Structures are given as C-alpha cells and as structure tokens.
Amino acid sequence: MKKKILFKGCGTAISTPFDENGVNLKEFERLVENQIENHVDAIIVCGTTGEASTMSTEEKLATIECAVKTSHRRIPIIAGTGGNNTKQVIEYSKTVEKLGVDGLLVVTPYYNKCTQTGLIEHYKKIAESVSLPIILYSVPGRTGVNISPNACLELSKVENIVAIKEASGNLSQIAEIAHLCGNNLYIYSGNDDQTLPILSLGGIGVISVLSNVMPKYTHDMVQNFFDGNIETATKMQLDAIPLINSLFSEVNPIPVKSALNILGYNFGIPRLPLTKMSAEKEIILKTEIEKLMK
Numbered sequence: 001m002k003k004k005i006l007f008k009g010c011g012t013a014i015s016t017p018f019d020e021n022g023v024n025l026k027e028f029e030r031l032v033e034n035q036i037e038n039h040v041d042a043i044i045v046c047g048t049t050g051e052a053s054t055m056s057t058e059e060k061l062a063t064i065e066c067a068v069k070t071s072h073r074r075i076p077i078i079a080g081t082g083g084n085n086t087k088q089v090i091e092y093s094k095t096v097e098k099l100g101v102d103g104l105l106v107v108t109p110y111y112n113k114c115t116q117t118g119l120i121e122h123y124k125k126i127a128e129s130v131s132l133p134i135i136l137y138s139v140p141g142r143t144g145v146n147i148s149p150n151a152c153l154e155l156s157k158v159e160n161i162v163a164i165k166e167a168s169g170n171l172s173q174i175a176e177i178a179h180l181c182g183n184n185l186y187i188y189s190g191n192d193d194q195t196l197p198i199l200s201l202g203g204i205g206v207i208s209v210l211s212n213v214m215p216k217y218t219h220d221m222v223q224n225f226f227d228g229n230i231e232t233a234t235k236m237q238l239d240a241i242p243l244i245n246s247l248f249s250e251v252n253p254i255p256v257k258s259a260l261n262i263l264g265y266n267f268g269i270p271r272l273p274l275t276k277m278s279a280e281k282e283i284i285l286k287t288e289i290e291k292l293m294k
Contacts, residue, residue: 002183003185009041009205009223010040010215014043017267025066035212039219040075041075042076043075043078045064045067045079047105049256051274054274061095064079068100076103077102078135079099080106083107084110084112097132103135103162104134105134105165106126107137108136108146123136124158130160134161134162136152137164138166139165139190153185157184164187164188167190169194171198178202195208212260213247217236240292243288250278254276257270
C-alpha cells in the first residue's frame with residue numbers, strides 16, 4: 001500500500017504568541033503568512049514548540065483554525081493532538097479533524113510510561129477514530145517513552161499512520177526504522193541538527209524549530225539535498241549549527257520565542273512553568289541570528 005505523503009521538505013513546528021488576552025491570533029497569522037511566503041512546505045500547529053501543553057482547548061482550536069484559514073490550502077496544516085489519555089486524544093482529534101487540517105501529529109503518551117504494546121494499541125485506537133493521516137511523534141527526552149523500531153513496523157501496517165517525527169537522537173534506531181518500514185512509514189527529522197543525517201537514511205523532511213526563524217534557509221537546505229546538491233546542503237547544515245545550538249540552549253520553545261521577538265514579532269514570553277530566556281543567552285542568540293542572516 002502506498003502511503004500518503006503529507007509533505008516533503010521543511011515543516012515548521014510553529015510557535016504560538018501569547019498576550020494578556022490569550023493567544024495573539026493577529027501576530028500568529030502574520031508569522032504563518034511569512035512562513036508561506038518563504039516557501040516552507042507545511043506548518044505544524046500546537047505541538048511542543050507551540051506550547052500546546054499550557055493552552056486551553058478553546059485556545060488550541062482557535063489557533064489551529066486560524067492556521068487553516070490563513071493557509072487557505074496553499075500548504076498543509078498539521079495539528080498536534082497527542083496526550084496521555086487515549087479517550088481524550090480520540091475525542092480531541094475528531095474535533096480537530098472538523099477544522100479542515102491535513103493531518104495530525106500525535107506525540108507518545110507521557111508520564112504513564114506505557115509498554116510498547118500499550119503504545120501500539122493507543123495509536124491504533126486513535127487511527128481508527130479519524131480518517132486523517134497521522135504522524136507519530138517520538139521524543140523520549142520529553143515523554144520518557146520511545147517508539148521502538150518493532151512498534152514502528154507494527155504501526156506502519158495501519159493505513160492512515162503514514163510517518164514518524166523521530167526526535168530520539170538515535171541515528172542507529174532511525175536507520176533500523178527505515179530498514180524495517182520502508183515506504184510504509186516515512187521519516188521526518190525531529191531534530192534540526194540531524195536533518196541531513198536523517199535525509200541520508202531516506203527521511204523525507206524535517207519538522208523544524210529553526211524554520212520559525214530561518215524559513216527559507218531551512219527549506220533551501222532540504223531542497224538542495226533533494227536536488228543532489230549535497231555539498232551545499234551539508235555546508236548549510238553545518239553553518240546553522242551555532243544558531244541551532246542557541247535555539248536549544250534553554251528548553252524549547254524558550255529561545256525560539258525570544259528569537260521571534262528579536263526579529264520584530266510580538267510573541268510575548270512563554271507560559272509558566274517555562275520562563276523568559278536569560279539575558280546572557282539571548283545576546284548569543286541575537287548574534288547567531290545576525291551571523292546566519294548575513
């Protein structure tokens with residue numbers, strides 16, 4: 001069975017702007033428009049970088065709807081709907097499906113620390129409840145749960161589970177997933193510093209934090225790889241490492257929010273328990289943005 005490719009290239013894990021009234025949808029719309037103008041291939045709303053964990057359901061739905069309307073079908077909009085309560089994830093995913101998104105990004109359950117069997121059942125139940133394509137999201141550093149290659153193989157047999165955002169940082173594991181699943185489970189890099197290594201293992205793109213700040217640069221880096229300009233793509237990956245390191249010098253999305261403010265957006269500060277970026281690290285971040293933009 002040929003799986004649907006939601007997007008190939010650079011998908012932005014987009015940040016969410018907050019003000020005293022909640023989500024600043026006007027500023028959010030401005031960033032979405034800028035992303036599209038700078039050729040990103042998809043936008044992922046209300047994921048980790050979007051601070052979904054501290055947003056109300058109403059805020060999340062309004063933000064997703066804003067992205068769908070702003071995009072107006074120009075690029076795919078993928079919504080984060082993961083959680084650690086399977087029943088709630090199913091209900092929420094059904095609601096989000098009605099907003100006209102193109103796919104769902106579903107992070108592994110966190111805190112409960114289920115077994116691989118539980119993980120497989122969790123994802124199967126969600127996939128049965130919606131017709132949308134689903135991207136699995138494995139980020140064990142945040143959730144405490146890793147999706148094993150064998151679990152990926154089992155889940156790749158589900159028709160609308162089409163891809164995985166792999167942020168384990170384990171390239172050996174990613175190679176094993178690629179070997180076992182082939183085109184039944186497409187792979188997106190979930191780490192900006194591993195985009196090219198994962199593309200070289202057959203990955204079809206990146207779900208990026210960097211592209212919030214450097215959308216065209218990130219898109220062009222991936223496109224150069226696909227076009228066979230490996231030397232150019234490699235140089236772009238390596239040149240971006242200092243900025244990527246700065247964007248992860250504090251817990252994501254603390255630095256990316258500062259970066260967007262530096263660029264002239266009004267994205268406010270993260271919601272507690274996340275805090276504003278330290279002044280010292282923000283100076284370094286500003287320097288690295290300026291360097292890469294030259």
